[in-house]
Amino acid sequence: xxxxSQHPSWVICKSGTSVKIxxxxxxxxxxxxxxxxxxxxxxxxxxxTSNEGSKATYEQGVEKDKFLINHASxxxxxxxxxxxxPEDSSxxxxxxxxxxxxxxxxxxxxxxxxxL
Amino acid sequence: DAKTTQPNSMESNEEEPVHLPCNxxxxxxxxxxxxxxxxxxxxxxxxxxxLTSNVNNRMxxxxxxxxxxxxxxxxxRATLRDAAVYxxxxxxxxxxxxxxxxxxxxxxxx
Numbered sequence: 001x002x003x004x005s006q007h008p009s010w011v012i013c014k015s016g017t018s019v020k021i022x023x024x025x026x027x028x029x030x031x032x033x034x035x036x037x038x039x040x041x042x043x044x045x046x047x048x049t050s051n052e053g054s055k056a057t058y059e060q061g062v063e064k065d066k067f068l069i070n071h072a073s074x075x076x077x078x079x080x081x082x083x084x085x086p087e088d089s090s091x092x093x094x095x096x097x098x099x100x101x102x103x104x105x106x107x108x109x110x111x112x113x114x115x116l
Numbered sequence: 117d118a119k120t121t122q123p124n125s126m127e128s129n130e131e132e133p134v135h136l137p138c139n140x141x142x143x144x145x146x147x148x149x150x151x152x153x154x155x156x157x158x159x160x161x162x163x164x165x166x167l168t169s170n171v172n173n174r175m176x177x178x179x180x181x182x183x184x185x186x187x188x189x190x191x192x193r194a195t196l197r198d199a200a201v202y203x204x205x206x207x208x209x210x211x212x213x214x215x216x217x218x219x220x221x222x223x224x225x226x
Contacts (some may be wrong), residue, residue, distance in 0.1 A: 033214065043203070044160070044216040089222070093159045095206035101212035102148050102167070 003027055006108025013084065014116055018045060020080045021111045023094030030096035035103065038091040046053040049085050050077055084115045120204045128194045135191040136220055138204030143184055143194040147207055150214060151178065151189045160216075165187065167213040182191065191223050197225045 003026040011019055023033060032051050036044040048064075050056035050071035055097055058064045066088075068080040077096075082089055095105040121139040128134040140149065148167050153162040164171055164178045166187075173189040177190040191198055203219040 002162075004159075036216075043218050046213055046215060072179050091157075095159070101150075101167075101207040101214065104150065104162040104165055105152075106162060107152075107215060110159045111156070112157070 002104070002106045003108045004030075004094065004108040007093050009109060009112060010112040010114075012114045015085050016083055016099045017115075018057055018080055018082045019084055020078055021112060021113075023077045023079070023096065023108050025075045025096040025098075025106070028096075028098050028106075030077070030098060031075040033071055034095045034097075034114055035067070035077075035079050036085070036093045036095070038093060038110075039047065039058065044093060066116065076112075084113070086115045089113055089115045119215075120217050122202075122204055122217065123166065124218070125221040126222065127223045127225060128191075130196060131182050131193050132148070134191040134198070134204050136204075137186065137220065138188070138192075139186045140204070140206050141185045143206050145184075147212075149178065149180060149184075149187050150204045150205045150207070151176070152205065152216075154203070154219070155200050157216045161200075167224075183211065189208075194222075194224045196226060198222065 005024045007022045035047045038044045048056045048058045052074050056069035065105045069076040080096040093109040097105045150165040154160040157192040163177050166178045179188045192207040201221050205214045207214045
């Protein structure tokens, strides 16, 4: 149980393109979803936290107009990287949780984004 | 930020127990202790979490110190598939986020 599906698993696109990444909780309701970014040989960096039906809360230094997050249902959140540039190339990972931090987070398998 | 301290790396032999330590001296009374692990090019995988009492599940055991300022993740019999980066994290509250540190890289020798 507690499966989180993230799609696509990898994407290569030209600079200036916008890219949408989907995160779905398949067998539970995700009251809260998180988006992380991970550069090679580094730890996960939290980008934003989103609660279903509410605006996302972004971490300091993360541009909300650059990284658009939508959490319209209890099973789906999307991250759109707008006008992507090579410096946005990274490994993006979502996670979902049903309840507070007394509950575990379940992670997707990540999306490898490469901007040419 | 909720910070934990872990050794950078640890080596173990296959089929032997592994004890991964973590210090979290700034933990509050309502913070849960979580452990996740990550294989290369994959998202993290939930391992175990607890508040005060020791916890056991099919993957591991979590031993929490009485003062809750430290904990130990125990893998009872390490396998090659257990080689990963293990993250110890704590957080509390309804909307609390989990902040990942550098984790500990576990290597398992055949």
